Amino acid sequence: MAFAAPKETFSGKVFEVIIGTDKTAVFGGENVLSFHAFEGNVPHRPVIAYEVQDIVPDDWPETVKKVYDSVSGDPVTWAKYCQDTLNAKAIALRLLSTHPDRENRSPEDAAKTVKDVLAAINVPLIILGSNHAEKDSSVLVAVSEAAKDKNCIIGKAQEGNYKTIAAAAMANNHKLIAMSELDINLSKQLNILITQMGFDKEKLITDPMCSALGYGLEYTYSVMERIRLAALTQNDATMQPPMLADVGMYVWKIKETQASDAELPLWGSLAERGITWEAVTAASLLMSGAELLIMRHPEAVKAVEKFIDELM
């Protein structure tokens, strides 16, 4: 029996998203599963953004914190370091200082930080709140305005706060991350609610919620695969935005990235273990459909870029 390559083509396609104004970045646009260029069109590589915070990352494990020791006191210096020294294709600025349990800084303060960072870099900027639903709705409105027309990604809009955030992103010409918690139906519903406000579905990025390797990764993995299959096989426009994996923040808080070699000799060298953990988490979510990644450790980013080189 002769072999015939069982190629599959689909009616649906992932929306292509362009971010930034000076140096831009583009992701999405494929009409096949991840890296399946052998049977369709994969026009862009996934984009990896470096995470920067507006607060000294005291709670990051040493392996990754020390990389930024000389720059992490100031988000502008930190962002420039990522762009100029690490060749970041995009920066993800997390406004953690605005969280009521952290420094509870005001939306105006956050807006100033965003303006300063934007003035210092020319790569695209992703602006993230502190994941405090209520506070984010005021912070993300203020920063959307501060970044008007800079074609940023604003995030994350969730069920409890999407209205104000989506309205602000829309009014100021930004893309928007819609995040729900590990459930394809919730994800679809949130995308529908946001588009019903008049937000352009082609400016959305779906975040089905990340999980670290060993800490629920399989849930994120399968939700992503299901979303992508719905986008391609059912041509479901509410499932066609590209997907985000916010990898760094989930990986660099678990035991595997913190416990010393002495404490757990069976786990091997801590430095390599932490970096591998971030890289393997990212690589598996690339396989399940993520096009935009937010990561922390430069060595992990480098490894994932090499992996993408081999896949493209």
Add this chain to the structure above:
Amino acid sequence: MALTGVEIFKLLPKTNCKKCGHPTCLAFAMKLAQRQASLDACPDVSEEAKRILGEASAPPIRPITLGAGDKAVKMGEETVLFRHEKKFVNPCAFAVEVKDSMSDDEINKVVDEVLNSEIDRVGQKLRIDAIFVSNASNDAGKFESVVKGIASKAPAVPLIISTNNPAAAEAALKNIADKKPLLYGADESNAEAMANVAKAYKASLGVTARGLDALSALTEKIKGLGVEDIVLDSGARSAKEMLEANTFIRRAAIKKNFKALGYPVITFVQRDDKMLESLVATLGVTKYSSIVVLSSIEKWKNLALFTLRQNIYTDPQVPMQVEQKIYKIGEPTPESPLTITTNFSLTYFIVSGEIENSKVPCRLAVMDCEGLSVLTAWAAGKFTASKIAQFIQESGIENEIKHKELIIPGYVAILSGAIEDKLPGWKVTVGPREANGLPAFLRSKV
């Protein structure tokens, strides 16, 4: 491809004799289609029907066992392309390459690493499953002695014998014929001789060809020579080629019932850059490899790959559970807070992660609720006041801590009074509803 009930019905005697225990032949056919009945129950079925049904009911990817005894690894038998459809069946095996040109010390070091690679994670024992011995020296005698040495040092570890020289294969296999090894290296030039060696020593046979066309022709030929336990190497070495070949092989086997590619796949991911090697191995684990051959097995790399394999091969329909016990997070003192939740793994991971975020050392009591989340377990009567009280009493925690305060999830606030009634002397405090409220809550407690 599985036959439908109606297709099966056409092959049955259509006598409605009821001897199979079903009222009609059609009802029996429907049960057969759902794999809830066996054809043996029908006394009158023709040999022809048996043959057709037997072929159709064979798994689309042939089951093959690598090695013998406790550490044998089952491969193949997969039925789907995506893990949310149905559980991936047999977790891929990790093998490390040993070249017979390496020094004895180097070889012993790797074998020791394999023997000491076992790690316990969430109740499962995970390890490097096999050793891939390659005949890099091209010397049959050398190959034989190295294989013999490894087999005596690590008698239980499954072996993959890699050579394209039938004489070297025979030299290596004759000492380990009882171990069900995999002989890798049959190609178009040596197929017949290699098939004969594999048959003689009851080894399964790894076959390689450039391209899936050539590979399918080769597996047909080898099957014709009497070897049925085959493992495929598509020749793909870059991540891009691997994804394409593995996807086509899995689809051809499962969706087209293409028998010539219905075998487990071996994938080679060796790289100088060990971090990149881990990521190409990630591709193998997520995308359909049954054996992943590594160049080295550092502990940090093993832990990440074992964990990934465990994640990808869990049953999506059965909630992952963590062991019932009182977990220490940080370094809790007898005064540190005590919280409780259920043993659904995702619940545990999220709750323990938030407690870690809080930087407040804590004890987290995880109660066996058959893997249900807090609200579901409460609704199902598994997370109730009396069961919580019993768990706390039997855990012996009262001897470890100086206070008697239990923090319960906000969603089950309603249980607080009843727990206090059943746990005399205890104070029950209602914590936040969502785990992300824990850091603020815990910091306010200390």
